[in-house]
Amino acid sequence: MTEGADIERAVAALRAGQLVAFPTETVYGLGADARNPAAVRLVYELKGRPAGHPLIVHLATAAALGDWAASVPEAARQLAARFWPGPLTLILPRAAGVPDEVTGGQDSVGLRVPAHPLARRLLAAFGSGIAAPSANRYGRVSPTTAAHVREEFGTSVPVVLDGGPCRVGLESTIVSCLGEPLLLRPGGIAQSELEAVVGPIRRAARGEGPRAPGTTQAHYAPRTALVLLGGTDFDAAADAPGVAVLAQQPAPARFSGRLWVDAGLDAERYAHDLYANLRRLDDSGARTIVVEAVPPTSQWDAIRDRLTRAAAACPAEELA
Ligand code: TXA
Numbered sequence: 001m002t003e004g005a006d007i008e009r010a011v012a013a014l015r016a017g018q019l020v021a022f023p024t025e026t027v028y029g030l031g032a033d034a035r036n037p038a039a040v041r042l043v044y045e046l047k048g049r050p051a052g053h054p055l056i057v058h059l060a061t062a063a064a065l066g067d068w069a070a071s072v073p074e075a076a077r078q079l080a081a082r083f084w085p086g087p088l089t090l091i092l093p094r095a096a097g098v099p100d101e102v103t104g105g106q107d108s109v110g111l112r113v114p115a116h117p118l119a120r121r122l123l124a125a126f127g128s129g130i131a132a133p134s135a136n137r138y139g140r141v142s143p144t145t146a147a148h149v150r151e152e153f154g155t156s157v158p159v160v161l162d163g164g165p166c167r168v169g170l171e172s173t174i175v176s177c178l179g180e181p182l183l184l185r186p187g188g189i190a191q192s193e194l195e196a197v198v199g200p201i202r203r204a205a206r207g208e209g210p211r212a213p214g215t216t217q218a219h220y221a222p223r224t225a226l227v228l229l230g231g232t233d234f235d236a237a238a239d240a241p242g243v244a245v246l247a248q249q250p251a252p253a254r255f256s257g258r259l260w261v262d263a264g265l266d267a268e269r270y271a272h273d274l275y276a277n278l279r280r281l282d283d284s285g286a287r288t289i290v291v292e293a294v295p296p297t298s299q300w301d302a303i304r305d306r307l308t309r310a311a312a313a314c315p316a317e318e319l320a
């Protein structure tokens with residue numbers, strides 16, 4: 001089928017209140033018509049996501065902001081102008097008429113203009129907002145290919161648009177612009193890049209700012225127990241038989257585990273591959289996934305955040 005026909009099918013599904021999985025530059029989203037509360041409820045059902053956790057509304061262009069946000073502070077305007085389309089989500093006061101199902105009943109709404117060409121074509125053809133969380137079951141590893149989405153949901157999502165592997169590989173950076181800009185979730189745009197536009201931004205302390213499930217301590221978890229270790233602790237754990245390892249160096253000759261992945265020293269590349277690597281390690285049959293702690297520098301913030309949450313989520317069953 002041609003891409004145009006795929007988009008038409010996806011738009012028809014959205015108009016009929018059905019779900020559509022689609023690629024963004026960060027991860028794949030599980031989308032519903034953001035103006036249709038029943039369709040949005042389907043997203044929660046399929047993900048197994050607790051009600052009251054807000055979704056991001058994806059828009060074709062920043063020009064649609066006024067339909068979804070009651071007001072747009074100057075800092076938000078500047079961030080949108082600089083980073084959209086791109087991996088940035090802004091939390092803004094919600095406009096009247098945005099369904100409670102989307103906002104989790106809060107007075108704010110999360111908005112993002114994604115950069116992936118297929119997402120942009122879908123949004124332009126649909127002509128309204130698409131509410132979409134990452135297309136994974138609640139608490140699990142986010143999908144970065146269409147095949148990952150099918151592994152998660154089988155045929156229960158009527159349309160899965162395939163846009164290839166996601167360029168960024170980690171979720172968007174979330175900034176609350178309800179007051180002074182507050183970084184809620186590190187992601188595809190680095191804090192330093194944001195600060196170059198609007199000056200110093202504070203990182204939210206745990207539990208601070210509006211409720212955000214992607215920011216709960218345990219999240220993004222494989223099924224296999226995962227430990228995050230540095231230095232000699234890492235060396236010792238990686239030396240155990242039957243483990244699977246995510247490292248930034250090649251395997252030692254004596255490695256006797258199931259799988260060793262050398263994800264390298266380049267943060268962008270590491271992020272791009274991270275979720276696919278976690279899936280491979282999870283599928284390796286190992287008892288434990290041992291992850292080498294990443295560097296303490298800011299370009300690794302979003303990666304460190306996801307790895308820390310994946311480690312905190314063990315045992316993963318608690319979140320399934
Ligand atoms: O890159 C991304 O952001 C991907 C792609 C699909 O766009 N989406 C994504 O969605 O990661 P999800 O649902 O997995 O995470 C969305 C995050 C959650 O932590 C949610 O709580 C937060 O956005 N969020 C959405 N609306 C919010 C609001 N009004 N206040 C606070 N947080 C909000």
Ligand code: MG
Pocket residue numbers: 133134142214
């Ligand atoms: Mg998610």
